[in-house]
Amino acid sequence: MINKILASPADAVRLIPDGAVLLTGGFINCGFADELLEALHVQGTRNLTVIANNPSVGERGMSHLLRDGRISRLICSYSRKEGTTLIEDLLESGTLALEIVPQGTLAERIRCNGAGIPGFYTRTGVGTPLAAGKEHRDFDGETYIFEPAIKADFALIRALRGDRWGNLSYDKAARNFNPVMAMSTAVTIAQVDELVDLGSIDPEHVITPGIFVQHVVATSVATRKS
């Protein structure tokens, strides 16, 4: 019997060693796997590379990892965190390396890795400081830059519902990067609000098919089912 369900966030993050490269879903403060990130903080994991649209503005999870210096490298489109100078402080102290990537390029670089594509050419960023050092190439009289696929070890994602095969559905704008990241890594861990029986997510409404998900963890509010 296939059963991808793990008992707790702590069990799930035990798989993640120091130095791991993580994709974390979420946009602004919506759709983050906050309980997995919090469990990673409690576990004491260090020297992490985090790829996310933005550092979560919530008080749990990524905020604690950043505050305690556990994240050594952040790749994101938007590093500003409202209401705090945490990121500015980390950058000035030299303890955080930062790479800024345009949001669409970030999504596509993540998708590419999942699709077995080493990279792609895009017009986004041409002529800007973010094109510095990148390969430029003309197609049909337009200039493009090359953007490589992003390779990560784990994806920590958030969904509304999940079953024991790892099929997932999402809640409105909390979908964002989560399905893209799920496709991209060999080990995707999904934090779900609700565990449901096989077949109870209408196949037409499965957004992430279980093939992309290795582990499913329900958070405390969830109804547990096999």
Next chain:
Amino acid sequence: MNNLTRQQIAWRVAQDIPEGAYVNLGSGMPLTVSDYVPATREVMFHSENGLLGVGPRQAQAIKDMNLVNAGNIPVTLLPGGSFFHHCDSFVMVRGGHIDISVLGAYQVGQNGDLANWDLPQGRKAPAVGGAMDLAVGAKKVFVMMEYFAKDGSAKIVEHCNLPLTGLKCVTTAYTDIAVLDLINGKVFVRELIEGITLHTLQAETDVELHASPQLALLKPPALT
């Protein structure tokens, strides 16, 4: 002379959004544009975080924080709206499916270059978000800005000296004094507020301004 308020600039942008358009509104000032689109016009607003058919803000009592726009403001979804993941959202943006992108601007070059994401001064962590994708991907780029920077210089310039967001991408600049169309490397003044002439505006602007054939008065309604 009565410079336009931010609401009046948003109103002016909204008048140029036609029925049936797919429109992305950048965070900050552009998000208010949807408030001023005439109710009789069907316009589909796209939000980069995976929404099409964005409706008005949520009533205070609802506060569903899984239904927000790109500025983290709780919004509603109109009947016929849809949700999708980030790659699909940026296929819409980068693949030329969005008709109009409305963005803020620090500087606009007369050739349409846009600088709107990074200021050299100040202590702020860098943030580009989707601006570079929107600048090159949308069919038209409308920018909203004050005509003059804080130091009194015009924000429409010969060459941008701030970090660029995109090259030759701005179609029209909507400001508190004038509406400017950027066509083939030239700046055409389409509308001016009362009390300003092309001549007086030119005196305070380094880049050469041309009169649009349909040069008209920029006169928004009083808005609160």
